Amino acid sequence: MNTKTIGFIGGGNMATSLMRGLIASGHSPQQIWVSDTVPETLQAHADQLHVNIAADNANIVNEADVVVLAVKPQTLRDVCLQIAPQLKQKNVLVVSIAAGISQQSLALWLGANTAIVRCMPNTPALVQTGATALHANPQVNDEQKDLAENILRAVGLTLWFGDEAQLDAVTAVSGSGPAYFFLLMEAMERAALELGLDEHSARLLIQQTALGAAKIALESAESPAQLRARVTSPGGTTQQAVETFLQHGFVDLVAKALHAARDRSIEMSKQLGAD
Ligand SMILES: NC(=O)C1=CN([C@@H]2O[C@H](COP(=O)(O)OP(=O)(O)OC[C@H]3O[C@@H](n4cnc5c(N)ncnc54)[C@H](O)[C@@H]3O)[C@@H](O)[C@H]2O)C=CC1
Numbered sequence: 001m002n003t004k005t006i007g008f009i010g011g012g013n014m015a016t017s018l019m020r021g022l023i024a025s026g027h028s029p030q031q032i033w034v035s036d037t038v039p040e041t042l043q044a045h046a047d048q049l050h051v052n053i054a055a056d057n058a059n060i061v062n063e064a065d066v067v068v069l070a071v072k073p074q075t076l077r078d079v080c081l082q083i084a085p086q087l088k089q090k091n092v093l094v095v096s097i098a099a100g101i102s103q104q105s106l107a108l109w110l111g112a113n114t115a116i117v118r119c120m121p122n123t124p125a126l127v128q129t130g131a132t133a134l135h136a137n138p139q140v141n142d143e144q145k146d147l148a149e150n151i152l153r154a155v156g157l158t159l160w161f162g163d164e165a166q167l168d169a170v171t172a173v174s175g176s177g178p179a180y181f182f183l184l185m186e187a188m189e190r191a192a193l194e195l196g197l198d199e200h201s202a203r204l205l206i207q208q209t210a211l212g213a214a215k216i217a218l219e220s221a222e223s224p225a226q227l228r229a230r231v232t233s234p235g236g237t238t239q240q241a242v243e244t245f246l247q248h249g250f251v252d253l254v255a256k257a258l259h260a261a262r263d264r265s266i267e268m269s270k271q272l273g274a275d
């Protein structure tokens, strides 16, 4: 585990997932700093995670070897402009997890010489099963690349992308992806209740089925289509369900949803980006 000090600006959902994942994988809470505008949020992190807290974002830049920007995309410009003067005096790696904020915007706000890794994690980082795509700007050296990768690998899978444009697609696939699986679980649970199962049993069966399906998919060399065929006995129950999904445009619907998420990521880069 790396011994660098990691500072988070913004202590919300994603930062909490990352901090918990880092601590669970052996990173000392003493080497984690977090700032937030909400005092209760900070106190909760001090009480529950035993990390160092700061009300002022400037303290994070002072203390950390790597600063993780974990505020909402809409707030990022102000935060970057606030810390930019300090970054000019201290060679700190900046890692941004904000959806739809480009390297170009980050460099404009933080300073052209800043080493920046833009990445797209997801919430399963909380249980060390995250998936994160990373993109480094040319100012990032090999040691800093390793540092960024080590932070995100502590909470799951990491994949580098040379082409930054692909991060918009990644946001639509894995960044937002957990919500799609939760939506399917939600819909299955509702249907299960209609079919007469009690809530507790329905939820347990669906959770375990989702886990089992994901495990098989990860461990098998077969494609999802092949794995689906294995569950589907000709003339049986699965075939009835799958045909119902397909007849009602399930595949096109999923494509439409992912395109909408990707397009929103591009739109956010334009709306919230450098000006
Ligand atoms: N939630 C998700 O599934 C994912 C989120 N992201 C990105 O992660 C970033 C954070 O998202 P969430 O954690 O979901 O949001 P969140 O709203 O839970 O957390 C943001 C935190 O920033 C704090 N904050 C606001 N202004 C601040 C300031 N000026 N200085 C310091 N802290 C400030 C807020 O009080 C809040 O605690 C976003 O940019 C989002 O695009 C990326 C991947 C997945």
Ligand SMILES: O=C(O)[C@@H]1CCC=N1
Binding pocket: 099, 171, 175, 176
């Ligand atoms: O919904 C969002 O904008 C963020 C980015 C990916 C997941 N949550």
